[in-house]
Amino acid sequence: MDLDALDRELLKTIADFHGISMGAFNIRKDGKSVERKSTKNIIIEPKVDKSGINIVIAPNTKNEVVHFPVLLTLSGITDVVYNTIEVGENSDVVLIAGCGIHNPGSKKSQHDGLHEITVKKGAKIRYIEKHYGGGEGKGERVLNPKTVLTMEEDSVVEMELTQIKGVDSTVRITDAVVKKGAKLVVTERLLTHGDQEAISKMNIILEGDGASAEVISRSVAKENSKQVFKPEIVAKAKSKGHIVCDSIIMENGKISSSPAISAENPDAELTHEAAIGKIAQDQLLKLMTLGLSENEAVDVILRGFLK
Amino acid sequence: MDLDALDRELLKTIADFHGISMGAFNIRKDGKSVERKSTKNIIIEPKVDKSGINIVIAPNTKNEVVHFPVLLTLSGITDVVYNTIEVGENSDVVLIAGCGIHNPGSKKSQHDGLHEITVKKGAKIRYIEKHYGGGEGKGERVLNPKTVLTMEEDSVVEMELTQIKGVDSTVRITDAVVKKGAKLVVTERLLTHGDQEAISKMNIILEGDGASAEVISRSVAKENSKQVFKPEIVAKAKSKGHIVCDSIIMENGKISSSPAISAENPDAELTHEAAIGKIAQDQLLKLMTLGLSENEAVDVILRGFLK
Numbered sequence: 001m002d003l004d005a006l007d008r009e010l011l012k013t014i015a016d017f018h019g020i021s022m023g024a025f026n027i028r029k030d031g032k033s034v035e036r037k038s039t040k041n042i043i044i045e046p047k048v049d050k051s052g053i054n055i056v057i058a059p060n061t062k063n064e065v066v067h068f069p070v071l072l073t074l075s076g077i078t079d080v081v082y083n084t085i086e087v088g089e090n091s092d093v094v095l096i097a098g099c100g101i102h103n104p105g106s107k108k109s110q111h112d113g114l115h116e117i118t119v120k121k122g123a124k125i126r127y128i129e130k131h132y133g134g135g136e137g138k139g140e141r142v143l144n145p146k147t148v149l150t151m152e153e154d155s156v157v158e159m160e161l162t163q164i165k166g167v168d169s170t171v172r173i174t175d176a177v178v179k180k181g182a183k184l185v186v187t188e189r190l191l192t193h194g195d196q197e198a199i200s201k202m203n204i205i206l207e208g209d210g211a212s213a214e215v216i217s218r219s220v221a222k223e224n225s226k227q228v229f230k231p232e233i234v235a236k237a238k239s240k241g242h243i244v245c246d247s248i249i250m251e252n253g254k255i256s257s258s259p260a261i262s263a264e265n266p267d268a269e270l271t272h273e274a275a276i277g278k279i280a281q282d283q284l285l286k287l288m289t290l291g292l293s294e295n296e297a298v299d300v301i302l303r304g305f306l307k
Numbered sequence: 308m309d310l311d312a313l314d315r316e317l318l319k320t321i322a323d324f325h326g327i328s329m330g331a332f333n334i335r336k337d338g339k340s341v342e343r344k345s346t347k348n349i350i351i352e353p354k355v356d357k358s359g360i361n362i363v364i365a366p367n368t369k370n371e372v373v374h375f376p377v378l379l380t381l382s383g384i385t386d387v388v389y390n391t392i393e394v395g396e397n398s399d400v401v402l403i404a405g406c407g408i409h410n411p412g413s414k415k416s417q418h419d420g421l422h423e424i425t426v427k428k429g430a431k432i433r434y435i436e437k438h439y440g441g442g443e444g445k446g447e448r449v450l451n452p453k454t455v456l457t458m459e460e461d462s463v464v465e466m467e468l469t470q471i472k473g474v475d476s477t478v479r480i481t482d483a484v485v486k487k488g489a490k491l492v493v494t495e496r497l498l499t500h501g502d503q504e505a506i507s508k509m510n511i512i513l514e515g516d517g518a519s520a521e522v523i524s525r526s527v528a529k530e531n532s533k534q535v536f537k538p539e540i541v542a543k544a545k546s547k548g549h550i551v552c553d554s555i556i557m558e559n560g561k562i563s564s565s566p567a568i569s570a571e572n573p574d575a576e577l578t579h580e581a582a583i584g585k586i587a588q589d590q591l592l593k594l595m596t597l598g599l600s601e602n603e604a605v606d607v608i609l610r611g612f613l614k
Contacts, residue, residue, distance in 0.1 A: 232565070249573050258539070258567030263583040266556050273580040276570040 003027070003034065007071055010100035013164070014130040015069040017096070025067040026053050031079045042066055042093075052082035052114075055095075059088035059120070067096045070113065075105025075139045080112045087155075089120040095127045099143055101167070103135035110142035117147065119155040119182075127159045133166030140168045149176040151184060153208065161188045162306075163198065172200040178239075180208025187216045189306045192225035192253070202231040206239035206268070217245040220302055221253030232260040235268030243272035248279055248305060250298075310334070310341065314378055317407035320471070321437040322376035324403070332374035333360050338386045349373055349400075359389035359421075362402075366395035366427070374403045377420065382412025382446045387419045394462075396427040402434045406450055408474070410442035417449035424454065426462040426489075434466045440473030447475045456483040458491060460515065468495045469613075470505065479507040485546075487515030494523045496613045499532035499560070509538040513546035513575070524552040527609055528560030539567040542575030550579035555586055555612060557605075 003011070007029065011017040017025070024042035027035045033053070038044050041061035045054050055066060072079060087093060095117075103109040119125055133141030143163075151157055163170060178184050184204065192198050204213045215231045233241035243259040261270035279301055287297035310318070314336065318324040324332070331349035334342045340360070345351050348368035352361050362373060379386055394400060402424075410416040426432055440448030450470075458464055470477060485491050491511065499505050511520045522538045540548035550566040568577035586608055594604035 247570070249570050249575070251573060253573065254569070254571050256567060256569035257577075258565055259581075260563060260565030261581060261583055262561070262563035263554070263556050264561050266558060266560065266585055268556070269582075269584040270564075271580070271582040271584075273578070274566075274568060275576075275578040276568055277576040277578075278573055 003029070006073065006102055010071050010102055010132070011069055013132050014098035014100040015067050015096045017067050017069060023065045023067070027069060027071070028081065029071040030074050030077060039064065047082060047084070050082050051080060052084070055083065055085040057085070057087045057091050057093055059090055061088060061091040061093055063092065065094040065096065069097065070099040070111055072099070072101040072109045072111055073104070075103050075109055075137050076107030078110045078112070081114070083113065083115045085115065085117045087117070087119045087123045087125055090122040092124045095125055097128070098130040099145070101133045101135065101141040101143065103133070103137045103139040103141050105137040106139045108140040108142060110144070112144045113146070115145070115147045118150045119152060119157055121152045122154045124156040125158070127157060129161050131163040131167055131170070133168065141166060142169045143167050144171045146173040147175070149174070151176065151178045151182040153179050154181040156183045157185070159184070159186045161186065163190045165191055165193065167198070168196050170198045172198070174202040176204045176213070178204065178206050178208070178211040178213055181210040182208065183211070184213040185216070186214070188218070190219040190227060191222070191306060192220070192227055193222040194225060196225040198225070198227045200229050200231070204233045204241070206233065206235045206237055206241055209238040211237060211239040213241045215243040215259070218306055219255060220248045220250070220306060221255050222250045224252045226254045227256070229255070229257045229259070232262070233270060234262045234264065235270055236264050238265060238267035241268070241270045245274035247276040248302070249276060250278065310336070313380065313409060317378050317409060317439070318376055320439050321405035321407040322374050322403045324374050324376060330372045330374070334376060334378070335388060336378040337381050337384060346371065354389060354391070357389050358387060359391070362390065362392040364392070364394045364398050364400055366397055368395060368398040368400055370399065372401040372403065376404065377406040377418055379406070379408040379416045379418055380411070382410050382416055382444050383414030385417045385419070388421070390420065390422045392422065392424045394424070394426045394430045394432055397429040399431045402432055404435070405437040406452070408440045408442065408448040408450065410440070410444045410446040410448050412444040413446045415447040415449060417451070419451045420453070422452070422454045425457045426459060426464055428459045429461045431463040432465070434464060436466070436468050438470040438474055438477070440475065448473060449476045450474050451478045453480040454482070456481070458483065458485045458489040460486050461488040463490045464492070466491070466493045468493065470497045472498055472500065474505070475503050477505045479505070481509040483511045483520070485511065485513050485515070485518040485520055488517040489515065490518070491520040492523070493521070495525070497526040497534060498529070498613060499527070499534055500529040501532060503532040505534045507536050507538070511540045511548070513540065513542045513544055513548055516545045518544060518546040520548045522550040522566070525613055526562060527555045527557070527613060528562050529557045531559045533561045534563070536562070536564045536566070539569070540577060541569045541571065542577055543571050545572060545574035548575070548577045552581035554583040555609070556583060557585065
């Protein structure tokens with residue numbers, strides 16, 4: 001595999017990928033696939049018309065994991081990728097995406113990833129996407145993920161979207177159509193610091209009776225960073241939706257949170273709640289009386305909050 | 308007073324005004340002031356450059372009420388009015404606005420009212436605005452109120468905004484700037500039915516330390532009606548804001564609720580919650596076992612909800 005120690009470290013951080021996998025995977029580095037493996041049930045092929053891959057998961061595939069992380073290790077690169085994923089009926093699989101940027105120089109490094117995921121009838125997936133930026137250079141690290149999810153009848157999707165640290169600018173878009181009896185849970189965790197900016201937009205349409213969606217957003221804006229949240233759930237059927245946004249602001253951090261719920265069916269039940277505030281002083285004091293410094297106490301609280 | 312029985316009925320409905328008042332008032336009917344009275348502490352004058360009045364309330368005015376309702380009783384009329392209200396320091400008064408449209412014909416009757424209210428240091432007001440549409444005609448009844456509120460230090464404002472029924476289309480805008488130590492509570496109640504549409508936008512800026520704002524929205528969308536809520540609180544200081552939106556949808560009613568909270572100060576505490584659903588079935592059943600018909604039970608629940 002054409003990967004050095006740094007690449008392996010990034011892979012570990014963003015995809016919990018240790019270089020040895022019994023399952024299917026595709027590793028993309030600086031705009032090219034550097035390694036790919038299909039399995040009997042999970043076929044990964046490059047797209048012929050544009051940059052990216054097709055992942056086709058056979059019906060009834062159970063307990064398999066697919067990794068398809070992306071690494072950027074050059075300064076001044078813009079990598080755009082289109083991935084199409086089809087999860088066969090009654091499968092139960094884990095998809096691990098994620099992108100790590102190690103920008104060694106002074107130019108901007110950017111990754112724009114579009115994932116189209118179709119989850120067939122009765123299938124279940126856990127989709128994990130971590131974003132991380134690092135590197136000694138001062139070049140900007142930009143990540144713009146877009147995920148378009150179609151959930152067929154009675155499918156179940158858990159999405160865990162995390163931006164760990166070091167991403168200077170991000171526009172995150174998550175669109176989902178949830179059909180009859182299907183269930184979606186999206187958990188997003190964002191930490192921004194320095195002068196970083198993050199925008200997260202979600203549009204979830206509950207299209208079939210018995211569909212449900214839950215959006216859980218936890219975010220921390222430190223220093224001079226800014227975050228904007230715009231999750232929306234539209235209920236077009238007898239369905240349930242809930243949005244919870246909890247945010248912590250520190251120093252000059254700014255957060256704007258505007259979840260929207262729209263009921264277009266009289267049997268829809270939609271709720272949301274949001275709170276923005278600073279770290280609870282009583283928690284902080286409690287940890288400090290246990291012997292932690294203020295910084296350590298803050299760190300413990302933030303880790304718990306984003307866990 | 309140039310008012311007939313119908314006018315008096317409308318006045319009672321929208322302004323709890325029974326034609327006899329010890330206080331200051333201005334009654335506007337079909338685009339003209341028909342009656343006006345100032346008192347020692349509350350001076351009402353017509354504007355010279357445009358349609359509308361200036362209300363100036365002297366400092367330290369206590370326990371006085373000003374009525375300034377608007378009536379439209381013609382079909383095919385568009386009435387635009389600009390009212391400027393200044394509430395002097397340390398006053399404690401009640402302002403009762405409101406508009407009633409009795410449209411007897413087939414043409415649109417529309418009232419656009421812009422209220423600019425400045426509440427001086429330490430003053431306290433209760434601002435009540437009711438909107439109602441009636442009349443045997445099929446002409447549209449349109450009400451577009453805009454209120455721009457400036458709250459100086461330590462002032463207190465309670466706004467009660469109600470759209471009772473019969474208003475075909477409304478765009479309601481409420482903007483407020485809340486300075487140091489000032490406290491704003493806005494309660495909005497909206498009922499729409501038929502093919503009515505209602506849009507309510509609020510923008511509240513918490514500008515000074517110790518400022519607070521609470522927005523309570525209760526709405527019912529019946530039949531084919533549509534409502535859109537966009538309340539926003541922006542905290543630029545050590546301040547507190549809370550938004551609660553509760554909505555009931557019936558038949559084909561549609562409601563979209565997207566409260567926004569933006570923290571631009573690390574000591575801001577902002578929260579919101581919203582829920583959209585139909586009438587709780589257990590409440591309905593309980594009332595029906597007490598002998599009410601389904602319609603009566605619904606009516607009792609809605610009246611309680613909007614009270």
